[in-house]
Amino acid sequence: MSWSPTSNNGMQYGPQYRYASGSRNMGYRSAGPSAQQSLPVKSKSSTVRNLFYQYANDPSDNLPGRIGPNGVVRLLQDVKAEPTDCSVLIFAWKCKAQTQCEFSVDEWNTGLTAIRCSDLNDLRAWFKNARNHIQNPADFKDFYKFTFTYAKSLAQRGLPLDVAIAYWQIIYDGNTRVNHWIQWLQNENKSGITQDEWDSFGAFIRQVKADFSNYDETWPTRIDDYVEFCKSGK
Amino acid sequence: MGYLNRHYIKKSVDDNTPDITYYYNESILQWEKGLFDAIEEPLVSAVYQQILKERNGERIESSLITNVIKSILALGINDPELPKKEKEGKSIYIYEKTFEQRFLDRTSEYYIFEAKEFLQQHDIFQYMKKVEDRIREERERVTRYLHLSTLPKIESTIDNAMIIEYLDQFRAEFDNMLAHNQIENLSRMHHLCSRVEGALNALHDKFRVHIVEKGLEAVSALISETPNVDPATYFNTIMGTHKHFDNVVKNAFRNDAIFRQFFDQAMTEIINNNANAFRNDAIFRQFFDQAMTEIINNNAVTAKFNSSAKSSDLVARYCDFLLRKSPKALPEKEIEEAMDQVIICICYIGDKDVFQRQYSQVLAKRLVFKVSASDDFEALMLSKLKRMFGFEYVNKLERMFQDSLLSHDLTAESKNRVKDNNINVNGVDLSTIVLAQGVWPTNFNKKNDMVVPNMLEASFSEFSAYYCQKFNGRKLEWLHNMGRGEVQCSVFSRKYSFCVNTYQLAVLNLYNDADSYTLQQILDNVGITKEELPGVLMAMIKFELFKLEGGVSFGPNTPLETKLELNMKFSSKKMKMDFSKAVPKADTKKEDAELAKDVQDDRIMVIQAAIVRVMKMRKTLAHNALITEVIQQLSYRFKPDVRMIKKCIELLIEKEYLARTNEDRQMYEYLS
Numbered sequence: 042m043s044w045s046p047t048s049n050n051g052m053q054y055g056p057q058y059r060y061a062s063g064s065r066n067m068g069y070r071s072a073g074p075s076a077q078q079s080l081p082v083k084s085k086s087s088t089v090r091n092l093f094y095q096y097a098n099d100p101s102d103n104l105p106g107r108i109g110p111n112g113v114v115r116l117l118q119d120v121k122a123e124p125t126d127c128s129v130l131i132f133a134w135k136c137k138a139q140t141q142c143e144f145s146v147d148e149w150n151t152g153l154t155a156i157r158c159s160d161l162n163d164l165r166a167w168f169k170n171a172r173n174h175i176q177n178p179a180d181f182k183d184f185y186k187f188t189f190t191y192a193k194s195l196a197q198r199g200l201p202l203d204v205a206i207a208y209w210q211i212i213y214d215g216n217t218r219v220n221h222w223i224q225w226l227q228n229e230n231k232s233g234i235t236q237d238e239w240d241s242f243g244a245f246i247r248q249v250k251a252d253f254s255n256y257d258e259t260w261p262t263r264i265d266d267y268v269e270f271c272k273s274g275k
Numbered sequence: 276m277g278y279l280n281r282h283y284i285k286k287s288v289d290d291n292t293p294d295i296t297y298y299y300n301e302s303i304l305q306w307e308k309g310l311f312d313a314i315e316e317p318l319v320s321a322v323y324q325q326i327l328k329e330r331n332g333e334r335i336e337s338s339l340i341t342n343v344i345k346s347i348l349a350l351g352i353n354d355p356e357l358p359k360k361e362k363e364g365k366s367i368y369i370y371e372k373t374f375e376q377r378f379l380d381r382t383s384e385y386y387i388f389e390a391k392e393f394l395q396q397h398d399i400f401q402y403m404k405k406v407e408d409r410i411r412e413e414r415e416r417v418t419r420y421l422h423l424s425t426l427p428k429i430e431s432t433i434d435n436a437m438i439i440e441y442l443d444q445f446r447a448e449f450d451n452m453l454a455h456n457q458i459e460n461l462s463r464m465h466h467l468c469s470r471v472e473g474a475l476n477a478l479h480d481k482f483r484v485h486i487v488e489k490g491l492e493a494v495s496a497l498i499s500e501t502p503n504v505d506p507a508t509y510f511n512t513i514m515g516t517h518k519h520f521d522n523v524v525k526n527a528f529r530n531d532a533i534f535r536q537f538f539d540q541a542m543t544e545i546i547n548n549n550a551n552a553f554r555n556d557a558i559f560r561q562f563f564d565q566a567m568t569e570i571i572n573n574n575a576v577t578a579k580f581n582s583s584a585k586s587s588d589l590v591a592r593y594c595d596f597l598l599r600k601s602p603k604a605l606p607e608k609e610i611e612e613a614m615d616q617v618i619i620c621i622c623y624i625g626d627k628d629v630f631q632r633q634y635s636q637v638l639a640k641r642l643v644f645k646v647s648a649s650d651d652f653e654a655l656m657l658s659k660l661k662r663m664f665g666f667e668y669v670n671k672l673e674r675m676f677q678d679s680l681l682s683h684d685l686t687a688e689s690k691n692r693v694k695d696n697n698i699n700v701n702g703v704d705l706s707t708i709v710l711a712q713g714v715w716p717t718n719f720n721k722k723n724d725m726v727v728p729n730m731l732e733a734s735f736s737e738f739s740a741y742y743c744q745k746f747n748g749r750k751l752e753w754l755h756n757m758g759r760g761e762v763q764c765s766v767f768s769r770k771y772s773f774c775v776n777t778y779q780l781a782v783l784n785l786y787n788d789a790d791s792y793t794l795q796q797i798l799d800n801v802g803i804t805k806e807e808l809p810g811v812l813m814a815m816i817k818f819e820l821f822k823l824e825g826g827v828s829f830g831p832n833t834p835l836e837t838k839l840e841l842n843m844k845f846s847s848k849k850m851k852m853d854f855s856k857a858v859p860k861a862d863t864k865k866e867d868a869e870l871a872k873d874v875q876d877d878r879i880m881v882i883q884a885a886i887v888r889v890m891k892m893r894k895t896l897a898h899n900a901l902i903t904e905v906i907q908q909l910s911y912r913f914k915p916d917v918r919m920i921k922k923c924i925e926l927l928i929e930k931e932y933l934a935r936t937n938e939d940r941q942m943y944e945y946l947s
Contacts, residue, residue, distance in 0.1 A: 198929060237928045237935070244940055259898040259941045262921050 086150070088159045093149045108149065110142040119161055120168045127211050128171030132156075134187045135174070141191060178247070185243045188212060189236055198235070202226065205234040209242075218246060225267055238263055296353075304353050307369075311350065315373050318343065322374070323381055326416070330385070341420040347374055348422060367422055375425055379432050382413075386436035394441075399448050403463045406437045410470075434470050442474055449478055453485045507596055590620055591633035598656060599641055600648045614656055618663050626913045627664065628881070629874050634660075635672055636716050636870065642679040643708055643719070643757050650680065664911060674714045682708040689741045693734075700734035707738055710754070718869055725755040725777065726802040728784040759855055767845055773820075774853040778803055778811045786841050791824070795835040805835070812839070814854040820845050878915065882923040885909055887932055890945035898941045 093108065096116045102109025108116065114124070122128050136152030138144055144152070156174075158164045175181045192208050193200050200208075206223050213219035222242070234242075241261050249256050253268050260268075284297055296304070311318075322343055325335045351366035367375075386409070394402055410433055417426045438445075445464055452460050468474040493512050597605065597613055605613060621630055641647040653676055661669040686706045693700055710719060727735055739751050758777030763770055775783065781801040785792060798805060809831050815821050816829050816839075823829055824838035885908045889901060896904075902920055909915050924943070927933045936942040 235925065235929050237925055240935075241940070257941070258917075258921075261925050262918055265918070265921070 089150060089153045090146070092153075092160065093144075093146055097144075097146070104143065106146065108144040113142050113144070120164045122168045125211060126168075126171075127175075127214055128168045130188060130191075130208070130211055131171040131174055131184065132168065133191060134184045137187075138191060182243065182247075185212065186240060189239045197233075199233040200239065201233050202231060205239065213246070216246070218251065221271075222267060225270060229266070229270070235261075237261055300352055303350060307350050307353070311347075319374050319377055323378060326378075327381075327385070329416070330412070337420050344370070344374070344420055344422065367424060370422055375422075375428070378425075379428055382429060383432050383436050386433055387440075390437045390440065399441075399444055400457075400460050400463075402441070403445070403460065403467055406433070406467060407463060409433060409437065430470070438467050438471055438474075442468070442471070445474075446477055446481070449481050450485055453482070507593055587621075587626060587630035588633050590617060591630055591637055593617065594634060594656065595637035595641065598648055598652055600646050604648060610652060611655065614652075614659055617656075618659050621660075622663070626874075627668070627911065628877060628913045629870075631668060631672070631912075632716070632870055632874055632877075635675065638672060638675060639716050639719055642675060643710075644759065645706075650676075668912070671714050674711060678710050678714070679708060685709060685742070685745075689738050692741055693737060698733075698737055700737055701730045703731055703734040705731075705734040705738060709742065709751070716870075717873055719754060719757060724802045725781060726800065727753075727755075728781045730784060731777075731780075766841070766843070769846075769850065771845075771847065772851050774851070774855050775815075776811075776855045778807065779815065779854055782811060782815075790843070791838050791840045793836050793838050794833065797839065798835070806831075814856075818847065818852060818854070820854075878913065878919065879923060879926075881909065881912065882915055882920055883927060886920070886923055886927055887945075890933060890943065891947075893945070895936060895942055895944045898943065901943060 096108045096112035098105060098107075099109055099112040099115070101111045117124055117129065132152060133141075133144075135155045136144055136148040138148050138152075153159065153164075156167050158167050175184045188208055189200065192204055206226065209219055209223060238261050241264060245260065245264055253272065256268055258265075322340055325337075325340055329335050329337075347370050348367060350369040389409075390402075390406075393405055397405070410430065413429050413433060414426065417423065417429060445468060448460075449464065452464065465475070465478075468478060493515065594614075594617055596603075597610055597617070604610075621627065638653070641653075647653055657669050657673055657676060660672070686708075689705070689707070692698075735753065742751050743749065755777040758780075759774065760777065760780045761772055761774050762780060762783060763772045764783075773779075773783070778801060782797060785797065785800055792800070794808065798808065801811075803811065809829070812821065812829060816823070819842050821839050822842050823833065824840060827833065827837065882905065885905045886901065889904045889908065890896060901924070902917060905920055906915055906917075924933065928935070928943075931946055933943045934946055936944050
């Protein structure tokens with residue numbers, strides 16, 4: 042590791058965590074006595090922060106001051122969630138996370154405040170029932186919209202088809218209508234998914250009946266094609 | 276008594292005291308009760324008898340009837356419905372009660388009978404004439420000695436008795452009349468039917484169907500005679516149909532209005548009826564237009580070529596025929612008339628943008644190859660198009676034409692410069708036409724890597740130098756694929772001269788140094804691709820100026836190692852030969868595909884522009900309203916496909932010009 046800790050936070054609140062692989066002795070881990078003294082106070086926000094630094098600054102991530110992909114993997118192991126679980130995406134949504142598989146300290150604080158968790162036990166319990174938090178249609182809509190921006194890289198306008206499909210599978214987990222749509226997309230149409238198509242598809246699943254009796258002409262053309270395909274009964 | 280009338284009675288009348296009226300009213304009343312009631316029936320009968328006589332062609336003393344009617348009308352003064360103080364002549368209730376109703380009933384009987392009787396001995400055309408005469412007579416009678424209020428009633432009596440009953444028979448004859456172009460009868464029938472509400476509607480559609488049938492028939496006949504449709508004949512066939520039925524609309528369905536006007540002058544109804552007649556005319560015209568549109572966009576020819584663009588292509592080529600130098604060209608004075616016909620015809624074409632492209636294609640060829648018959652006619656045609664379809668429609672075409680005109684001057688100036696400065700250009704007499712980029716059809720703007728033959732180089736670079744000096748900052752690119760030239764050949768016993776394109780010229784130039792090259796060598800030295808080779812060599816091999824080594828025949832798959840030899844025994848009866856014209860078939864197909872793509876790309880831009888225009892104005896708009904408005908805005912150019920509009924909407928959402936509103940996803944909002 043060629044970098045040294047740059048973040049003040051890292052110095053101040055550096056946790057006492059030892060990596061599992063932990064023989065490497067990283068300078069930033071030896072927190073000053075002042076930090077240690079603040080620990081017994083155990084204010085909620087400090088435990089949240091401490092929890093953050095259990096996963097942040099993972100040397101194999103090379104992302105100073107952030108939880109990176111490897112940190113996330115460890116987090117998910119600790120809360121007993123699979124990477125492809127919808128709960129993970131819901132957690133990211135609650136954190137208002139910007140980038141896939143990464144959390145900044147602010148996002149982490151936002152998220153844990155929003156879901157009212159401060160330690161691993163809380164988190165484990167929350168992850169188990171995370172889907173409850175998108176039951177309300179307005180919440181789901183917001184969550185669904187969030188997923189698009191979250192899934193795409195900044196430079197892109199739309200989602201590559203495989204990424205979009207992966208996220209649909211995560212969100213709708215086994216919904217037969219969605220599976221049929223995905224199957225059709227894979228056969229028919231190779232181009233990426235635009236934001237409008239993404240948003241419209243969410244509305245489509247929500248509003249349009251399975252027999253398409255209330256389908257009208259205002260949907261994007263790709264959904265038109267799909268409906269036509271379904272109606273032709275192939 | 277005068278005193279009584281002025282004071283006591285007036286007061287009583289004002290106070291509405293019963294049984295007290297003015298002396299005049301009272302005496303009329305007495306007359307009515309004492310005399311009129313008793314003789315009323317025989318009197319009315321007698322009047323009707325007189326009228327009957329007149330109807331049957333006898334002369335009668337009409338002043339007798341006038342007086343009777345006048346006196347019956349005078350009785351109206353005692354109408355109990357009217358306030359007593361009202362003066363005379365306001366009420367016709369006695370007239371209606373005693374005379375009019377009976378008169379109308381008998382009239383109805385009379386005409387029902389007459390219609391039956393007449394039709395047994397005459398045909399429908401004579402019958403229609405009869406009806407018309409009768410209507411005229413009755414009208415005249417009312418104005419002569421009856422009360423005017425009877426007029427609408429008697430007209431509808433006749434309509435009921437003589438027209439409504441026979442509408443089916445009229446309609447049955449309609450096709451026949453159209454087929455035989457019986458303008459007079461059609462006009463009469465239109466007149467009669469327009470009297471009855473709704474009776475014309477059935478005719479409208481029949482009319483349209485008939486025109487479509489006739490038009491398509493004519494086109495089918497044409498295509499079975501000459502499978503390779505010639506633009507001029509096609510155009511004339513279509514316009515023949517147009518002319519024929521235009522005549523019908525004008526003469527059969529509008530004369531009617533004039534006809535009516537003549538007889539109705541005194542009547543208050545005139546404005547209504549007149550307006551009616553004209554409106555009907557407009558509807559007929561509309562149906563006529565629909566039919567024409569149907570014919571032109573969807574007939575045997577378009578079916579054969581599987582594209583509605585074929586019609587506009589043929590019309591564009593007809594324009595080319597009109598405007599091109601040709602021994603078969605029409606006499607000058609007929610050309611302008613033909614142009615007007617073309618404009619009418621284009622109005623019916625659905626995809627006017629396709630026509631624009633096609634026209635631009637043929638115009639470009641005329642201008643570049645200098646085969647246009649006259650600049651004046653080109654300008655005239657463009658101004659006609661502009662007047663009809665607007666500035667934007669002809670903008671590019673006009674700029675092409677301007678390029679061509681400017682290039683005359685440029686060429687002349689450049690030539691003078693060469694002469695004045697004694698610049699050596701190897702005796703090449705160079706004419707150039709400078710085309711503005713993005714204005715000319717795309718196939719005029721192909722990148723090409725031809726190696727400029729040395730004998731041309733001096734003149735090319737001279738012109739480039741001249742042009743770039745004159746217009747600082749402009750970039751000049753040579754489109755060798757469009758070049759033409761004439762060369763003289765001094766190899767053979769006679770001095771032949773050849774018209775060749777620039778590629779061919781480059782090939783010929785090679786043979787100044789040797790008599791034989793492999794095809795590969797030719798490609799390398801001239802800088803053209805293998806695909807272009809057949810187009811370049813085919814004509815010269817066909818006329819035996821060249822031959823392939825060992826007498827093999829030439830085709831696209833001839834191996835590139837094959838040698839191409841100059842035929843030293845070449846001879847021809849013609850001293851001047853044109854090799855430049857033979858364009859292999861594949862090229863035109865490619866052109867079509869390119870055209871279709873250009874049109875498509877163009878449309879996507881135009882539709883997006885229209886959507887933005889609409890949304891900028893409306894800020895928020897529902898999906899269907901947006902689609903409708905866009906279609907309407909673009910209808911002067913083409914009929915956009917709804918799916919394509921939706922695609923464009925999606926593109927604009929993607930580009931963040933529009934968004935679906937949060938509350939209702941059927942609404943769009945404009946994002947500024």
